[in-house]
Amino acid sequence: MADTETLDDLVRRVDPDRWLASRFISDAAARADIIALYGLNYELARVAGGVSNALMGEIRLTWWREAMEEIAAGKPPRKHPNVEALAASKFDPNALAALSEARFTDLDEGPLKDEAAVMAYVDGTAGALAVLAARRLDPSADPHAVKGAARAWGLSGLWRLKQAGRARLPSDWTQADVQRRVEDQLKLARAEVKALPVAAFPAVAPAALARSYVGQRELGELEKKARLTLAVATGRF
Structure with missing residues (x-):
């Protein structure tokens, strides 16, 4: 994500169909939360295709899972735009951590x-x-x-x-x-x-x-x- 790119811009670029569907959400706060959710999905989905071995993939997915678990535990969010947006959202961070866990299957050969x-x-x-x-x-x-x-x-x-x-x-x-x-x-x-x-x-x-x-x-x-x-x-x- 480029320094000048917003989370909404990112989702529009990498997940255009879900982004387009989100334009039908009239409530601005809800739409922002949904965009943060789709941003997380992108980060998790791209792990397997961006690493040279399963261990590196496990490290990256664990980073996201632990970031969500820290939010659930009441700790300050990690300095990442998507993590901070999710920390401010109305999503259950434990459910977000489960999304990370599900992606470990992507690392299987x-x-x-x-x-x-x-x-x-x-x-x-x-x-x-x-x-x-x-x-x-x-x-x-x-x-x-x-x-x-x-x-x-x-x-x-x-x-x-x-x-x-x-x-x-x-x-x-x-x-x-x-x-x-x-x-x-x-x-x-x-x-x-x-x-x-x-x-x-x-x-x-x-x-x-x-x-x-x-x-x-x-x-x-x-x-x-x-x-x-x-x-x-x-x-x-």
Whole structure:
């Protein structure tokens, strides 16, 4: 993160889809907290791809986990813009520490072994993130109401990783396999999000783009904005 770059600028650059969905959050304080959460997700997700060995990755993830645990213990936050933003947020720092713990799986060599392992990973990363975001936007949000949407989005992210040369999906999964699973999760999501408070919908809105990432053609920026706007306006995917 450059010295002149704000946390909002960072998330806009590295996680543009979630950033765009956050523009539909009307409460400024809640939006700032969500941006801090997405900033943490970026820091954790990039660890595995930025280290030469697993030990270095463990050190970096442990740094983030301990930073969150220190906040939970009432200690002053470490001098890092994202840590300081999270310390000032309304998130439970213990839940943020759990996000760090879930990322240790990224350091394992080879792909996830089967569908159960994939879903457990997605639930612990994209799923946990969506739950935290949804409940920050509306404390009454039911974690089960975001499950399918988060899984669809998480699966599309794993497919993009594979396309970028970081194979985490089981080696025998084809594009068609991922497409089918994304469609299955979106079908579940359409029923689940009916129970999601309107204010919390931006937490799962990126799932409206999941299908495009595992299809033959990615959407342009205007198309993405249109799909996200329609999803938030209707509460549907």
